[in-house]
Amino acid sequence: MRWALGVSYAGQAYEGWQSQASGKTVQDKLEAALGLLAQERVSTICAGRTDAGVHGLMQVVHFDTARAREATAWVRGTNAHLPGDIAVQWACPVPDQFHARGSAIARRYAYVLLESPVRPSVERGRTGWAFRPLDEAAMLAAAQLVLGEHDFTSFRAAQCQAKSPVKTLHRVDIHRRGAYWRFEFEANAFLHHMIRNLMGCLLVVGRGDQPASWMAEVLAARDRKVAAPTFSPDGLYFLGPRYEDHWGLPDRTAAYDWLP
Known part of the structure; x- marks a missing residue:
């Protein structure tokens, strides 16, 4: 089953989004947390990679898993394994045709x-x-x-x-x-x-x-x-990607209006 997640993070402590050998990236932390919840290795694809020090208000990722979980479990369960400066904001099941990067308009x-x-x-x-x-x-x-x-x-x-x-x-x-x-x-x-x-x-x-x-x-x-x-x-x-309405994904998180 394919899931899409909206993820927010403060970028100061990380070497950007994309996985590195050091493990000090947002993707590394997210995949480790998802793996603990799914009890299997999880690979994510994001809508747009961010550099070291750059923040994300609504990074969108998708991943495939055989583990059955409710949307609330993917949010709360994943957040329980994440550091305090990274948080999953929402989770939505999506069709296999959805691609976090390729479907973004x-x-x-x-x-x-x-x-x-x-x-x-x-x-x-x-x-x-x-x-x-x-x-x-x-x-x-x-x-x-x-x-x-x-x-x-x-x-x-x-x-x-x-x-x-x-x-x-x-x-x-x-x-x-x-x-x-x-x-x-x-x-x-x-x-x-x-x-x-x-x-x-x-x-x-x-x-x-x-x-x-x-x-x-x-x-x-x-x-x-x-x-x-x-x-x-x-x-x-990174405020987030835009997708066509038929995917049914959130357009923004509350933090969008928190910025000046």
């Missing part, structure tokens, strides 16, 4: 940023930081220039394994609440470090170091060297 991320002359303290690891004032109108203008289908090579990490740099960026929303900024991105898929590289460029524009039109120049160059340095992973959150 879009993916969503948010970046939370503190604008302050003083570095983060209690929010350390949970928010990025800008110590200079930012111009919202300039950043919004720059963001409009990268919407749509483009070759995002300028925003792609050297180690990216994607077959094509062409992606479709559907939406970039930027708003401020007090000292905190929330940047929200939605695309059909993202390249490795794409959002962190977009953030670096948006902040260059927001600080006034480059005009908004510079973003179009960076995009057209198709050269990573012309873009800003990769920004910190601390404030990056």
Whole structure:
């Protein structure tokens, strides 16, 4: 039987999502917990891998098992074996045709940023930081220039394994609440470090170091060297994938509205 799970996690303590020999990844911890509950080895496939230090509000995974359990048992039982910074939020039985990654029609991320002359303290690891004032109108203008289908090579990490740099960026929303900024991105898929590289460029524009039109120049160059340095992973959150309605899966978790 195939199950889909919605999983949330704080990324500071882990070497990203994908399993590593060290065992210090979110996938390793989740599969170990599921294995204890299922009393068999469990392999998961996720909707979108996250890097070290990146958080997940609703990572979606699927796995196959012969073990019969109720949905509540997969949630509570798995959580009983997980560290406190990882939690299964929901569990749903799905048809064998469902694929956590392949069935996703879009993916969503948010970046939370503190604008302050003083570095983060209690929010350390949970928010990025800008110590200079930012111009919202300039950043919004720059963001409009990268919407749509483009070759995002300028925003792609050297180690990216994607077959094509062409992606479709559907939406970039930027708003401020007090000292905190929330940047929200939605695309059909993202390249490795794409959002962190977009953030670096948006902040260059927001600080006034480059005009908004510079973003179009960076995009057209198709050269990573012309873009800003990769920004910190601390404030990056995977909000979750989008699926077609017929799969009957939740669209978000409560934590979506907890972010500024």
